[in-house]
Amino acid sequence: MKEKLEKIKVVALEEINSASSTKGLEEIRIRLLGKKGELTGVLKEMGVLSKEERPVMGKIANDVREAIEDKMVKQKNIIKEIEQSKEFDTEAIDITLPGIKEEFGGLHPLNMVIEELSDVFIGMGFTIEEGPELEWAKYNFDMLNVPKDHSARDLQDTFYVHNDIVLRTQTSPIQVRTMLNQQPPIKMLAPGRVYRSDEIDATHSPVFHQVEGLVIDEGITMSDLKGTLDMFAKNLFGSQTKTKFRPHQFYFTEPSAEMDVTCFMCGGKGCRVCQNTGWIEILGCGMVHPNVLLDCNIDPNKYTGFAFGMGLDRITMIKYGISDLRLMFENDIRFLKQFK
Amino acid sequence: MLVSINWLKDFVEINNIELNEFTEKMTMSGTKVEGVEELGSEVTKVVVGKILSIEKHPDADKLVITKVDIGEEVIQIVTGAKNINVGDVIPTALIGAKLKDLKIKKSKLRGIESQGMMCSAGELGMNTSLLPKEQVDGIYILNNEYELGKDIKSILGLDDTVVDFELTSNRSDCLSVIGIAREVSATFNKHLILPIIEVKEIKEDINDYLKVSIEDEQLCPRYVTRMMRINKIGPSPDWMQRRLLNSGVRPINNIVDVTNYVMLEMGQPLHAFDYDKLESKEIFVRKAKKDEVFTTLDGVKRVLDENMIVISNGKDPMAIAGAMGGENSEIDNSTKMIVIESANFNKKSVRHTGRKLGLRSEAANRFEKGVDPDLADLAADRAVQLLHELGVGEVLHGRIDVYPKVVCKKTININSVWFNKFIGIDLSILQMKEYLERLFLTVEVEGDQLIIGIPTYRQDLEIKEDIAEEIVRLYGYNNIPNTIMSGVTTKGGRTKSQTLIKDMKTFLSSKGFYEILTTSFTGEGQLEDLNINKNKDFYNGVKVINPLGEENSIMRPTLIPGLLQGISHNYNRNIVEGMFYEVAVTYKNTIDIGEKLPTEEKNISMGIYGEKNFFHLKGYVELLIKKLMIEEKVEYINSNHPTFHPKRVAKIIIKGVDVGILGEIHPIVVENYELPRRTYVCELRLEELLKLSNNNIAFTELPKYPEISRDVALIVEEKVSAKEVEDIIRVNGKGLLEDLKLFDVYRGAQIDEGYKSMAYSLIFRSKEKTLTDIEINEIFDKIIAQAQVNLGAQLRE
Numbered sequence A: 001m002k003e004k005l006e007k008i009k010v011v012a013l014e015e016i017n018s019a020s021s022t023k024g025l026e027e028i029r030i031r032l033l034g035k036k037g038e039l040t041g042v043l044k045e046m047g048v049l050s051k052e053e054r055p056v057m058g059k060i061a062n063d064v065r066e067a068i069e070d071k072m073v074k075q076k077n078i079i080k081e082i083e084q085s086k087e088f089d090t091e092a093i094d095i096t097l098p099g100i101k102e103e104f105g106g107l108h109p110l111n112m113v114i115e116e117l118s119d120v121f122i123g124m125g126f127t128i129e130e131g132p133e134l135e136w137a138k139y140n141f142d143m144l145n146v147p148k149d150h151s152a153r154d155l156q157d158t159f160y161v162h163n164d165i166v167l168r169t170q171t172s173p174i175q176v177r178t179m180l181n182q183q184p185p186i187k188m189l190a191p192g193r194v195y196r197s198d199e200i201d202a203t204h205s206p207v208f209h210q211v212e213g214l215v216i217d218e219g220i221t222m223s224d225l226k227g228t229l230d231m232f233a234k235n236l237f238g239s240q241t242k243t244k245f246r247p248h249q250f251y252f253t254e255p256s257a258e259m260d261v262t263c264f265m266c267g268g269k270g271c272r273v274c275q276n277t278g279w280i281e282i283l284g285c286g287m288v289h290p291n292v293l294l295d296c297n298i299d300p301n302k303y304t305g306f307a308f309g310m311g312l313d314r315i316t317m318i319k320y321g322i323s324d325l326r327l328m329f330e331n332d333i334r335f336l337k338q339f340k
Numbered sequence B: 001m002l003v004s005i006n007w008l009k010d011f012v013e014i015n016n017i018e019l020n021e022f023t024e025k026m027t028m029s030g031t032k033v034e035g036v037e038e039l040g041s042e043v044t045k046v047v048v049g050k051i052l053s054i055e056k057h058p059d060a061d062k063l064v065i066t067k068v069d070i071g072e073e074v075i076q077i078v079t080g081a082k083n084i085n086v087g088d089v090i091p092t093a094l095i096g097a098k099l100k101d102l103k104i105k106k107s108k109l110r111g112i113e114s115q116g117m118m119c120s121a122g123e124l125g126m127n128t129s130l131l132p133k134e135q136v137d138g139i140y141i142l143n144n145e146y147e148l149g150k151d152i153k154s155i156l157g158l159d160d161t162v163v164d165f166e167l168t169s170n171r172s173d174c175l176s177v178i179g180i181a182r183e184v185s186a187t188f189n190k191h192l193i194l195p196i197i198e199v200k201e202i203k204e205d206i207n208d209y210l211k212v213s214i215e216d217e218q219l220c221p222r223y224v225t226r227m228m229r230i231n232k233i234g235p236s237p238d239w240m241q242r243r244l245l246n247s248g249v250r251p252i253n254n255i256v257d258v259t260n261y262v263m264l265e266m267g268q269p270l271h272a273f274d275y276d277k278l279e280s281k282e283i284f285v286r287k288a289k290k291d292e293v294f295t296t297l298d299g300v301k302r303v304l305d306e307n308m309i310v311i312s313n314g315k316d317p318m319a320i321a322g323a324m325g326g327e328n329s330e331i332d333n334s335t336k337m338i339v340i341e342s343a344n345f346n347k348k349s350v351r352h353t354g355r356k357l358g359l360r361s362e363a364a365n366r367f368e369k370g371v372d373p374d375l376a377d378l379a380a381d382r383a384v385q386l387l388h389e390l391g392v393g394e395v396l397h398g399r400i401d402v403y404p405k406v407v408c409k410k411t412i413n414i415n416s417v418w419f420n421k422f423i424g425i426d427l428s429i430l431q432m433k434e435y436l437e438r439l440f441l442t443v444e445v446e447g448d449q450l451i452i453g454i455p456t457y458r459q460d461l462e463i464k465e466d467i468a469e470e471i472v473r474l475y476g477y478n479n480i481p482n483t484i485m486s487g488v489t490t491k492g493g494r495t496k497s498q499t500l501i502k503d504m505k506t507f508l509s510s511k512g513f514y515e516i517l518t519t520s521f522t523g524e525g526q527l528e529d530l531n532i533n534k535n536k537d538f539y540n541g542v543k544v545i546n547p548l549g550e551e552n553s554i555m556r557p558t559l560i561p562g563l564l565q566g567i568s569h570n571y572n573r574n575i576v577e578g579m580f581y582e583v584a585v586t587y588k589n590t591i592d593i594g595e596k597l598p599t600e601e602k603n604i605s606m607g608i609y610g611e612k613n614f615f616h617l618k619g620y621v622e623l624l625i626k627k628l629m630i631e632e633k634v635e636y637i638n639s640n641h642p643t644f645h646p647k648r649v650a651k652i653i654i655k656g657v658d659v660g661i662l663g664e665i666h667p668i669v670v671e672n673y674e675l676p677r678r679t680y681v682c683e684l685r686l687e688e689l690l691k692l693s694n695n696n697i698a699f700t701e702l703p704k705y706p707e708i709s710r711d712v713a714l715i716v717e718e719k720v721s722a723k724e725v726e727d728i729i730r731v732n733g734k735g736l737l738e739d740l741k742l743f744d745v746y747r748g749a750q751i752d753e754g755y756k757s758m759a760y761s762l763i764f765r766s767k768e769k770t771l772t773d774i775e776i777n778e779i780f781d782k783i784i785a786q787a788q789v790n791l792g793a794q795l796r797e
């Protein structure tokens, strides 16, 4: 009997070793260990053994069984590995083929600049304000201290839709509306679309965009105006940027100034962008005229403030080196694709 | 404004200031330099020469051999010039000379040696656009005798530098050489030297010849006249012509040139009449009559209106104020006596006149910006002084000065403590006083207070802030420190709506859409091209009163035309697909416009063409609505919007509000706008969507009980819509239906023609308990029964 068991073991291990599929292995298992299997058959014969022989034989039989099972598990893993590797081969892909994707689009460059500017001023505690584009002439001119007989009011310069209603020529009426609705402290930024009766060319358009800023509080000084705008310029154009303020004239500010920044293309050395001056004119600004404050029911003896405004189309064009304003309204995908 | 530096030097000592320093400091003190031209900088070794002889060239018909005296020697020049005569004084370029575009070398012309070249105005870099044709063509012949061999540059004004100043509209006082000289004097702290005005008069009295009156002192605050007897009308001297030329003014004759010279020097426009042509002893300044016709000296018949001012002889106009003189009073070679007018006219009227008649002039420019009324008498005197000095004629005794309301000198008070606080610096009161006095303002100090007297020419100074600017611009804007605002901190940021719009744009851009920017203008044609021609009031747009053309005459009531133009632009450039969106304002008229402003509404438009179809666009709209966290039910209902394919268009309704339209563009519109055959567009009312948005994210507990899912396929007629099927499923879902998804629409084998199979996956769940199959079967059977009754649906097994 013992010899029988040993023989089964030797033959079985051989068979298992040469099995090459999960299926073949299973067949071997059933043939040996199944209900009608060889090993099971041998064990059934144990009944004829003596009391003394039984445990000895039992142990041998168990050892044989364990050896077979152990071998089977090992062989199973080997086979599985081989089979999986074959499967992998049939599933091979060309990893250099392009990915499946939805292309992304993009924001218009002008709006990218608006968002960037807004973020800079929001960081300094400014709110973003909006106002109507079809605006009372009163808000667009009178309340901004523009003289009654100023040529800006003429039909040649300003679009009208009614005797008293213009297409706003500047974003400044948003200042007026904010001051009328809100007591100081005020810190606001107002980007928006404005209109002037200019024929379209590479640098002019009857439809264009401005951003306006206003600060009103007690004790606001001209040095605050300079400090704030200098900080803005450094944030937008880089920390190495320098600013220069030149006297200028606007109706709603006094004193008034224009601010130049060192050219961000050449860093001030002089190039095509800055027309070899090293500087780029970027915005107009000044201390809010007391007449404007009075008209908006703010006491100029208690409060002072500053305002600034700049042309967004121009800044966008300078920033990205866009040569023709008309490109900004043409919406050619080959243009739009470049701003991501 | 062009200013000759040589002329400026008459009034202020700037010889030791480098040009760079000059322009930089002038700009920084408020008189911005736009450009600088150093005249004659490329010209060297050109001298005065006199032609002694002219002989024919033996071997060339078109050339002559000349001898030219250049002082120390006589040189031979071979030339092809035709306008030269023996005795002419000419600019002569010597060997080694440099001209604007060439260098002179010794040369032989057809075998004869030439030792130099005679020059034309253009070759010397003179402003040929302002010179008469006969002085531009051929060699430039000098008017006067000069020392032979002398450098030509000083004679022709080519040793000058012309600075172009960009003046702000409030600084009309700077529209003159003296005005600029005052700014130079203040900026560099140099003395100002004004011309001495002395008039030598004859005995005859102006009052015996002329009477002047003004109809309306508002329109003409001051009118000064001087009269002269004329000896000789001819060209003005070279030095005067050079200064005019370098200032961009064309020399005409000595009388006109002097009036222009004084205007450039002092800022007061002048006009000269032929006295005899007045045919009356009277000047009457009055409003023009409506439709009064008048021929100006350029021979053009002008139709006037009552907002213009004319200078009349008591009856007929002789000149239009601030615009142009008349043919009827023009000075000519037979003029014996002239009247010099030095007047002050109303800005607005002069501007109106210039615009209406299409006349622009240096004089009008000054009147429009405001001329100092106190200047009129001085300028009249200066003109007759110069005319007399140039030998043009004799000055009659006295002047007529009609000046009903003499302008008073203003005073402005400013507190030095306030000033320092306002600017954020710390100047002493004496420093402030010094800066103001440099600007020719008078200053009295009383404690902290400065009492400032303002000259009449500084019409721009009105309030203490104006004075603050005067001080600080001389102190230097860039010497003010940069400080951080003090005071209460404010909470800035975007509003909820602004943030949502920003998020939406980011979302769409990440999905492949490009943001576009289109004009706010549209026109009737473009709107009619949307296939709405049967109904012109379809869009109630706002009309522009003074548009730039028909296509810009209406404020867009919809974003669709701009979007379609963008799509068309790309499609017609062989770009096969595109996805675009725009967030922008639309405008609608109100009945009570004028009482109210027109309505403005922010919309979002989206458009796609190429591979994608209606349902792709609808999908993006659905995602957008999800992104805005709109929880209300969104309905898509049929629409008869004429711009769209009648069977492929949906009106979008949320909570009973029409929030927009979505569909395929109608073939007629496709043709009109030259669009791809299949173009899908939607326009949504963004503000309505934002109102519906509920972006307060609140967490809901995860479900406690399991779901039961069931699939059902119903065979229905083609005309039955998904919405109809889904409505029945939902109604019968009894609050246990958690989700419903259409996963297949099938047509073909096993399904009869004209029918379709719609397969839904339904998910049921209760919040209170585990559902049983029995409960679900009950609901399921009901759904099928009702679909059968209402829609004629069959269950597909």
Ligand SMILES: [Zn+2]
Pocket: A263, A264, A265, A266, A267, A268, A269, A270, A271, A272, A273, A274, A275, A276, A278, A279
């Ligand atoms: Zn540069």
